[in-house]
Amino acid sequence: MNIEYGYILAAGLGTRMGPIGLQVPKILWPLFDFPLLEYQVRYLKNLGCKKVFINSHHLHSEVEGYLKKRQLEDVELLYEPELLGPGGCVHNLVSILGVTTGTILINNGDQFYFFDQSYLNRAMEKIKDCNAVLMGLEVAKGSHYNEIIFENDLLVDIVKAPSDRGYTTFSGMSLINIENLKAVEGKSNFFGTVAPYQKEKVAGVNIPVASYYDFGSELEYHTTCKKVWDELISDSDSPLVSLCHQVGGIDSKNIHAAEASYANQKKQVLKFLDFELTANELNYRDIKIDLTGK
DSSP states (O other): OOEEEEEEEOOOOOGGGGGGGGTSOGGGOEETTEEHHHHHHHHHHHTTEEEEEEEEOTTHHHHHHHHHHHOOTTEEEEEOSSOOHHHHHHHHHHHHHTOSSOEEEEEETTEEEEOOHHHHHHHHHHGGGSSEEEEEEEEOTTOOSOEEEEETTEEEEEEOOOSSSOEEEEEEEEEEEGGGOOOOOSSOOIIIIISOTTTSOEEEEOOSSOEEEEOOSHHHHHHHHHHHHHHHHTTOOOHHHHHHHHHTOOOGGGEETTTTEESOSSTTOEEETTEEEOSSEEEETTEEEEOTTO
């Protein structure tokens, strides 16, 4: 399957990443021996994207410097001097591309969503006559994300999370049909100008069985890193561990299963580049964050 463009959204301000987020853009937070950016690029290319774009704003020079050093093939960085929002950044990409046809696969830079290929095939069929296709994510009762409501596979409403049941939310991954996109300049909202479901056709794909990894806040980063480590040492069938191996992000010499440590001789310490994760702490150089109670 060929998707013309992949788009990693990474222009956030890092406000959910605590004091470390003031120094390190989230897309460069590490998992084992590489930052999330490396895995995101491979992830989108595995899904069929020919070229990958990344938007940036906060600590742009750090991301730019990393990409210059790595020279990743078919990857381009788009700097936003002023944040354009989740809608405006899509219009900005299309304007830069200067094309009137094609498909964009969008993914948030702090998440990985693994599912059977048939669901993406279904989305590619739907996008032919829609503005956008949203990939749904099943979440448990008590989650705080908004619920998305589909009727006949079309998005009809977005409501507050129900308190009495599990439900479907928007995963953050979507397909965009450039041909049906009406150009808008400047900052705009995703559901206002890219997926305006109240005026245009926006489809959805429900995915009942999938693996979802969220690195979106300092606590979620810590929790998810520990989860991936547990999957690694338990030899479970983990799609994210497989991706890390594919990229070359796990050095077997750094795995100390008996001590429950990575790249460190201390017990229960995961050293991912300049980051250290212990049971309840996240440390970066001289910054120590106690996550107990968060």
